[in-house]
Amino acid sequence: MRADAQRNRERIVTAALELFAERGPGVSMEEIARAAGLGVGTLYRHFPDRRALVEEIATSALECLASRIRLLTARDVSRWDVLAQVVDYCTEQPLALVKSVAGDDCVLSERAALQDEVDGLLRSLVEDVQHEGTMRRDISPVEAVEILSTAVCRPGASPGDAMTRVTLDGLSR
Template sequence: MRADARRNRERIVTSALELFAERGPGVSMEEIAREAGLGVGTLYRHFPDRRALVEEIATSALLGLEAEIRLLTAKDVSRWDVLTQVVAYCTAQPLALVKSIAEGDAVPPERHALQSKVDGLLRGLVQEVQDEGSMRRDISPAEIVEILNTAVCRPGARAGDAVTRVMLDGLSS
């Protein structure tokens, strides 16, 4: 791919991510093109339909989350602090969109594998938080990942909102 085409594609994805995070999945292709500073024709040359763009965004968001989890878990701080930083990162991403896609049509095997990898990293982090003694142990790591997904993969999720605070308070020991 030519450098200018790659930059345009990145601008489209970045703009779409920002708009979806800000306003939800109802953003139009025209709004995304305008935000990216490109014509609609350029957007459609890169992404033949909305589904292709959303799939790219879902994969991009999951790759970003995987990288952030790895970065944060490498820090020498309490595992609880790492978990709260992961939650804060998640609430700033368009994960409600990613979740809605996953519940819709068939998920491509590559994204399914990526989602499984991210869930595994989260389960490992939760186990570390439990081993540290900062999180209740009567709920399994897999169940806690489901709870986290419910809290952060919803429209309007924010790090300090009531749902997120209550969820974290309820999980702490």
């Protein structure tokens, strides 16, 4: 891809992320093009439809999250600290957008596989935290991941916000 085309693609994705974070997933393609400082035709040359744009953002977010979880879990610190860092990282990602498209009938196999990988990494981390004794054991790892997902995969999630703090406090021992 030419350098200018790559820059335009990055501008589109950046503008889309900002608008989705600010106003939710209902932002129009025209608004995204305008925020990127590009014409609608340029946007559609890169992304033939809204679904293609959202899929790219969702797939990229899940790839980054899986990498971050692997990186953090490799550190020699308490598992609770790792979980708290993962949660903080999650609140800074477009996971509300990822979750909004997760239930679609047309889920791409690549994104579905990434979601399964991320869920597995999170369940494994929760098991480690429970084994460490810093997380309640009366909640299964699957339930804990669902609870954490509710806290971080929502518009407006941020590190240390009330919902995130209360969620972590409720899971701690």
